Amino acid sequence: MDLTDIRARIDEIDDGILSLFCERMGLASAVAEAKRGSGRAVFDPARERDKLARAAAAAPGELEPYVTSLFSLLMSMNKAEQQKVMRAGDPEAPSAVARASYLDVDSPFPTTATVACQGVEGAYSQIAACRLFRVPSITYFSTFEGVFRAVRDGFCDYGVVPIENSSAGSVNAVYDLLAQYRFSIVRSLRLKIDHQLLAKPGTRLADITEVHSHEQAVAQCAGFLERLGCRVRVAPNTAMAAELVARSDRRDVAALSSRACAGLYGLDVLESDVQDTDHNYTRFIVISSQPQVFPGATRTSLMLTVNHEPGSLYRVLERFYALDVNLVKLESRPIPGRDFEFMFYFDLDCPAGSRPLDVLLDALDDVCERCTYFGTYTEVV
The missing domain is CATH 3.40.190.10 (Periplasmic binding protein-like II)
Structure with missing residues (x-):
């Protein structure tokens, strides 16, 4: 066979694969209805292990890793589709709860607000707040927790806190406070830092x-x-x-x-400018006690706690890949009171109102213990 004939045969095989794939995904609705009727969970680990074992055993030795990856991805996409079907019309579904925080297109990000910052006048948080809000009324607190408490108690509308630096890494105290208070992130800013x-x-x-x-x-x-x-x-x-x-x-x-x-x-x-690298940026986030997703938001933040077992984080990442969701940051933090167990923070390039975001939010329950949606927001650069 010459190259033209080989490519023609590949096209025929691909057409067959596509037809069977569509048929397989079409059965997700029937599977979801059957599971909903019987009260069974979407994720059936025993059946998944059996399927992967049988596929691996049937594959030629050199193709076994590829076959296992292929069938694992197929099952991940099928589970995501089942979750979507089972969550349809449910007002308590994560996607429905998230959409309830979407603001109208004529609700731009506020230019004035009462804002809590850590430090004193001249702090980088104050500089960031003045970039994020045209005329902020700023109150200063000595600690990051003071900022969170001021927002929680309604003393300030928003808080502005640093969350990561391009050279020094994450501000762990802020990540821990996000986990504790479960506030929403409504905007972020990348600020050039010159010390x-x-x-x-x-x-x-x-x-x-x-x-x-x-x-x-x-x-x-x-x-x-x-x-x-x-x-x-x-x-x-x-x-x-x-x-x-x-x-x-x-x-x-x-x-x-x-x-x-x-x-x-x-x-x-x-x-002047004594930082070790000229490419020195700090990301600041705007926190709110009330979920608010402003028009044009494109960056989504989540916190997930996964089961303490092999492959648990992989199943989450596989779900992102199956939905073609771009992961831009992954951060782990220890879970208080649970030795050597971690929660994970994800920043995703996933716009508000997009189908992948809706499906993703509804498709994570079976691959994690808990999922917290911090919001979808615009990052100012």
Whole structure:
């Protein structure tokens, strides 16, 4: 057979595969109805293991891994379709609950609001809040939990908190608070971070023996600090570090902080842009106690707790793949009180109102212990 004949035969086989695949997926409705009538779960691990074992045994040895992957994906897509059928018309279905938080197209993101931030004036959270809201009324709190409590208690409409940095990684305390409070994320921002070394007027770089800043800023400037060869003191916030230096009687201390803090606290910039990489961005999120999905939202965040058994995370990832959902971030955090067990945070490129998002939200129950939908939102860059 020449190449033309081979390709023609492949096309014939593919047509047959497509026809059988459509027929197989069409049976999902009948399977779902039968399971609903008998009260059985969509995921039947014993039958799935048996199916995969029989497929692997029937395949030629060199094709066994491919056959197993193919049938595993087929069953994942079929289970997703069954979940969709079983959830249809259910007002308590995850997709229906999520859609209830969608706002009308004439409900743009607010330009003014009461906003809670951690730190003091000049903090990067304040800079982020002023980028996210045109005229925010900002109240400052000393801790991230203070921000969450202010939103929970209705003292502020929204909170703005950092969640990850491109070089120093995730802000674990914020992830843990998201799990605890189960707030919604309604917007996010990628903010370019440039750290300055600030000190009292007249101070020389050679005079500095101690530098204060937040632990993330310290991590982002680790190389510079090593070359400087001074003590490092961790502060609750970069702006609070600048405020501490301004109030100190010592002239051998400095702060890693924003340029805005130099003017705010009467400090000089001894060294500019001292972060180790120029590609230094921090993602900030806007949290709300009430679910709100504003028009044009394209990024979705979820938290999943999976069973503590082999393959449990794989089944979740397989479901994303089956629905052609792009995963842009995966973060794990320990589950309090459960040794060596983890919850997982996912950021997905999955727009509000899209069919893949609806099917995904309704198709995760059988592959995880618990799923929390944090919202779908726009990321400002």
